[in-house]
Amino acid sequence: MDEPTHSAGGDAGAAPPADARSRGRPRLREAAAIDAAIRAAALDMLLEHGEAATLNAVAQAAGLSRKSVYARFSNKADLFISVIRDDLLQDKQPVEYSTTGTAEDRLASYVEAAFLLVNAPKARAIQRLLAVNPNYIAALKVQMHKATRRHFFEPLIALLEEARRTGALAIVDVEATATVIITLIFAETVHRSHEDAFFPPRRTLTEQARFITELMLRGLRPRAE
Incomplete structure (x- = not known):
């Protein structure tokens, strides 16, 4: 019986090897985790250092490479504006105070x-x-x-x-x-x-x-x- 033959290009429907996927763009879940780490680190840096904070410091605090941070935010102003707008201002709830008494x-x-x-x-x-x-x-x-x-x-x-x-x-x-x-x-x-x-x-x-x-x-x- 003849052995099955394979085309030179391989099976077009087959998934790429795991190592090939790892070299491409991060999956959505991985990208979301990276974004969350950057934003959390940026908030910490903002609270501790204010305007003196740098993207390099944010990357280090997030445990990421500078490339990962700079790929998403070209400068710290963009990052801080995004964190303030989306993480600090959006979650603001009405002032809670006592409704008893006069x-x-x-x-x-x-x-x-x-x-x-x-x-x-x-x-x-x-x-x-x-x-x-x-x-x-x-x-x-x-x-x-x-x-x-x-x-x-x-x-x-x-x-x-x-x-x-x-x-x-x-x-x-x-x-x-x-x-x-x-x-x-x-x-x-x-x-x-x-x-x-x-x-x-x-x-x-x-x-x-x-x-x-x-x-x-x-x-x-x-x-x-």
Whole structure:
């Protein structure tokens, strides 16, 4: 019986050897794992070193070659913008605060919770990066606006609208009032970041939240006829 014959090109339907596959592009699962490692390392570098971080440092922290990182991100600005946009801003949930007690208690709880969030390490890292390189602001403007609206404005507006509806607070313009409150919160954060250098030590976050709340409420309490 004749032996089966094979064409010179081999079986067109056969899978390539394993070593041949390993020399080509990484599979989807491998590529996803590489991307996740790069993003996790970039976030760590961003929190620890800010603008001083380099793509080489990210590659080393991720346990990858520089080629793997540079194949995906040509510079650190592209990488950091991607991490901030997709990993930090997208997962922002509304400020969580106590909904018990009076309207004043709820507002004070909201202000304190907002203080804690904008002073958290991740938020601080973003603030430092934006301060150092204004190009980040331009690249992230839309996402930052949406995240701020969803994270800070919407829960505060709901709080203020309820207080106005029940007559607990005399609020004429809910949107404008929310804007002023959030502006004070962010301004206070900037103030505290320079406190050691330019200002004497002051109140704790809880104490300052109560102070700002009381300051605002003096103009919001209903007045006797």
